[in-house]
Amino acid sequence: MPLFAPKTKAQSTIYGRCRSDENTKLRLKYAPFYDTFEAQKGSRVWKDGQELVLLSSNDYLGLTEHPKVLEAGQKALRQWGSSSTGARVANGGRQYHLRLEEKLADFLGKEAAHVHSAGYLSCMSAIQPFAQRGDLILVDRNVHSSLWSGIHNTNARVEKFSHNKPASLTKALSFEKPETPKILVFEGVYSMEGHIAPVPDFLEASTGQNVFTVMDDAHGVGVLGNQGRGTAEHFGATDQLDLVCGSLSKALASVGGYVAGDRCLIEYLRSYSKQTLFSAAISPVQAACADAALDILQTEPEHLEQLWQNTRAYRKILEDLNLDTWGSETPAIPVVLGDKVKVYYFRKALMKKGVFTTMSIAPAVPPGKDLIRSSISARHTAEDFKIIADAFAYAVKKVL
Numbered sequence: 118m119p120l121f122a123p124k125t126k127a128q129s130t131i132y133g134r135c136r137s138d139e140n141t142k143l144r145l146k147y148a149p150f151y152d153t154f155e156a157q158k159g160s161r162v163w164k165d166g167q168e169l170v171l172l173s174s175n176d177y178l179g180l181t182e183h184p185k186v187l188e189a190g191q192k193a194l195r196q197w198g199s200s201s202t203g204a205r206v207a208n209g210g211r212q213y214h215l216r217l218e219e220k221l222a223d224f225l226g227k228e229a230a231h232v233h234s235a236g237y238l239s240c241m242s243a244i245q246p247f248a249q250r251g252d253l254i255l256v257d258r259n260v261h262s263s264l265w266s267g268i269h270n271t272n273a274r275v276e277k278f279s280h281n282k283p284a285s286l287t288k289a290l291s292f293e294k295p296e297t298p299k300i301l302v303f304e305g306v307y308s309m310e311g312h313i314a315p316v317p318d319f320l321e322a323s324t325g326q327n328v329f330t331v332m333d334d335a336h337g338v339g340v341l342g343n344q345g346r347g348t349a350e351h352f353g354a355t356d357q358l359d360l361v362c363g364s365l366s367k368a369l370a371s372v373g374g375y376v377a378g379d380r381c382l383i384e385y386l387r388s389y390s391k392q393t394l395f396s397a398a399i400s401p402v403q404a405a406c407a408d409a410a411l412d413i414l415q416t417e418p419e420h421l422e423q424l425w426q427n428t429r430a431y432r433k434i435l436e437d438l439n440l441d442t443w444g445s446e447t448p449a450i451p452v453v454l455g456d457k458v459k460v461y462y463f464r465k466a467l468m469k470k471g472v473f474t475t476m477s478i479a480p481a482v483p484p485g486k487d488l489i490r491s492s493i494s495a496r497h498t499a500e501d502f503k504i505i506a507d508a509f510a511y512a513v514k515k516v517l
């Protein structure tokens with residue numbers, strides 16, 4: 118197709134901006150992102166005919182092809198059709214919404230929950246309706262973009278504290294009047310770093326300081342706590358967190374998200390969250406697959422056990438090669454190389470030897486922390502780990 122010729126000044130400005138953008142030009146030239154696979158089975162994907170071990174999926178428990186999940190999705194599709202066809206406030210909810218919400222609330226130890234068609238919407242929803250002018254949001258500076266989008270949609274003041282540092286939170290609190298309503302925002306597990314939040318220390322720092330707590334546990338649910346009930350359960354802190362939000366697209370084998378808390382908070386969210394009022398509800402298949410995954414978490418403990426066994430096996434491979442994993446404590450394990458060119462060639466070397474990963478480079482990570490992103494699934498096999506070990510040994514030799 119011939120290059121579009123802008124007609125208006127606005128078109129010239131915006132087309133020009135896009136055409137001259139260095140990041141876009143580099144991405145198109147070197148194609149380090151947005152890979153497309155022609156097939157997927159278990160822990161393997163196929164790209165341009167090459168079979169690769171997928172080492173960057175968030176399918177922590179490996180349930181996305183579990184027979185019960187597939188059956189639930191197929192049944193929901195036949196019973197309810199393909200779409201929820203609109204927002205619940207305008208178009209009515211369906212029984213499958215309520216069923217999933219009750220199950221999630223129960224699993225997370227909360228009174229009620231609301232589900233959305235994306236975790237991004239849920240995490241925005243856990244903040245946007247609750248914060249007002251005069252409030253102060255205290256936020257870990259490394260939180261996910263969805264939480265920032267929620268924060269930037271409010272008129273509250275915002276104060277960042279250092280990642281996972283309770284002393285930094287204490288310092289930020291010390292400058293504030295006790296009577297100011299404060300909203301503390303952090304993640305249970307950070308997927309870029311693999312860190313677990315020091316929840317008891319955050320709660321202690323917040324005691325008596327007039328704080329409402331919001332935790333995004335997208336990467337903690339299904340991974341930490343009894344039966345995978347998440348970071349709050351892991352620390353025995355379920356009752357002390359006001360809202361827990363997260364995603365269904367990680368351990369829960371679906372796509373979508375949730376916010377869980379006291380019923381009054383969830384009903385308030387249903388009245389004031391723009392992401393809830395003005396966006397179509399989660400689809401029948403999405404809801405049914407997550408619903409089935411929640412049952413599996415509670416009846417088949419072997420997936421969680423396998424996940425942690427695999428995580429230990431992978432960590433050993435990286436440690437034996439003296440690679441820097443940024444102190445990761447979870448199945449989300451970064452390999453920090455600290456230089457974007459090294460990261461690019463390291464990833465290429467891994468691909469050559471049959472392992473697919475993604476990369477994160479500054480400004481997505483702090484300067485000097487450019488890294489290979491990797492995450493472990495219960496579905497990785499002993500044969501996968503042999504391929505992974507050989508590929509990393511090759512990449513270390515070739516690039517570092």
Ligand SMILES: Cc1ncc(COP(=O)(O)O)c(C=O)c1O
Pocket residue numbers: 235236237238240261263304308333335336363364365366372373374
């Ligand atoms: C910490 C965190 N919160 C929220 C989200 C958004 O979830 P979803 O992908 O379901 O929109 C993600 C996904 O990357 C995430 O990692």
